[in-house]
Amino acid sequence: xxxxxxxxxxxxxxxxxxxxxxxxxxxxxxxxxxxxxxxxxxxxxxxxxxxxxxxxxxxxxxxxxxxxxxxxxxxxxxxxxxxxxxxxxxxxxxxxxxxxxxxxxxxxxxxxxxxxxxxxxxxxxxxxxxxxxxxxxxxxxxxxxxxxxxxxxxxxxxxxxxxxxxxxxxxxxxxxxxxxxxxxxxxxxxxxxxxxxxxxxxxxxxxxxxxxxxxxxxxxxxxxxxxxxxxxxxxxxxxxxxxxxxxxxxxxxxxxxxxxxxxxxxxxxxxxxxxxxxxxxxxxxxxxxxxxxxxxxxxxxxxxxxxxxxxxxxxxxxxxxxxxxxxxxxxxxxxxxxxx
Numbered sequence: 001x002x003x004x005x006x007x008x009x010x011x012x013x014x015x016x017x018x019x020x021x022x023x024x025x026x027x028x029x030x031x032x033x034x035x036x037x038x039x040x041x042x043x044x045x046x047x048x049x050x051x052x053x054x055x056x057x058x059x060x061x062x063x064x065x066x067x068x069x070x071x072x073x074x075x076x077x078x079x080x081x082x083x084x085x086x087x088x089x090x091x092x093x094x095x096x097x098x099x100x101x102x103x104x105x106x107x108x109x110x111x112x113x114x115x116x117x118x119x120x121x122x123x124x125x126x127x128x129x130x131x132x133x134x135x136x137x138x139x140x141x142x143x144x145x146x147x148x149x150x151x152x153x154x155x156x157x158x159x160x161x162x163x164x165x166x167x168x169x170x171x172x173x174x175x176x177x178x179x180x181x182x183x184x185x186x187x188x189x190x191x192x193x194x195x196x197x198x199x200x201x202x203x204x205x206x207x208x209x210x211x212x213x214x215x216x217x218x219x220x221x222x223x224x225x226x227x228x229x230x231x232x233x234x235x236x237x238x239x240x241x242x243x244x245x246x247x248x249x250x251x252x253x254x255x256x257x258x259x260x261x262x263x264x265x266x267x268x269x270x271x272x273x274x275x276x277x278x279x280x281x282x283x284x285x286x287x288x289x290x291x292x293x294x295x296x297x298x299x300x301x302x303x304x305x306x307x308x309x310x311x312x313x314x315x316x317x318x319x320x321x322x323x324x325x326x327x328x329x330x331x332x333x334x335x336x337x338x339x340x
Contacts, residue, residue, distance in 0.1 A: 018064040155313025167239030185249040191292045191324040260290040266308035274303045276336045281320045289322035296322025
């Protein structure tokens with residue numbers, strides 16, 4: 001019983017207590033800032049305020065949100081960065097010398113956090129075993145569950161590690177995942193995903209540079225924070241494209257595994273497939289297009305909805321999937337209609 005409590009989700013009371021600490025610290029800081037010019041030893045007071053914003057807030061987050069819960073310790077890193085950005089707005093420009101010292105430590109902190117995640121991921125993957133037929137994302141998810149014992153946390157962990165794997169490390173010797181006994185149906189060439197990705201990356205590069213230069217006039221840290229966010233979105237798109245290539249749709253004797261990059265995974269028993277054809281089966285949330293800008297050339301319609309899992313453990317019920325297969329459309333129709 002004690003162990004189950006130690007792995008519980010943070011209670012509402014603890015979350016509200018953290019919000020209360022946050023409100024008190026920032027209310028006190030804003031009040032002191034207004035009177036800082038008239039306070040003796042203003043430099044020491046500014047140092048104290050900086051410590052409140054950069055130490056007390058993350059410490060309260062750890063004590064009230066992370067400690068003895070399933071929330072990963074690494075989540076304290078974005079809290080620290082958010083505190084740095086907020087402190088740059090709260091403190092007056094001539095009282096930010098201690099803040100500049102803290103900002104110089106931000107990069108080592110981020111590198112350390114990434115290294116910690118990579119180390120934990122590597123160790124978890126080794127524990128997950130070497131099942132060659134398993135989908136890499138499923139292997140990462142199992143490894144995450146072994147570490148965290150929580151399905152949602154494992155799904156978030158799997159998505160983040162999958163972004164790093166497919167975006168950075170899948171370019172060398174990775175091959176499309178196609179277990180023995182299944183037919184792989186790729187769906188990335190005809191849909192023009194590569195061309196769309198190139199256009200988006202060029203736009204991100206130009207707009208990211210312009211936004212960085214504009215925001216840097218007020219806060220260099222905020223500018224780098226936004227640039228890092230833009231770079232992460234670009235990495236996510238690259239990873240999704242690589243995952244689309246390396247995770248084709250699988251047609252087996254008993255089921256069809258419909259996969260689209262990092263966006264969708266659904267296991268469909270073949271008996272549930274009603275038809276595969278060019279007609280779109282109505283509209284609504286249960287009808288999902290997995291194509292890019294071009295419209296799907298084939299719709300796989302089911303007799304009843306199935307649960308499709310997306311990134312970060314998000315789920316939705318889907319009755320029809322629209323795709324642009326790289327094989328001739330008629331060949332896909334025959335493949336899904338033919339008995340095993």
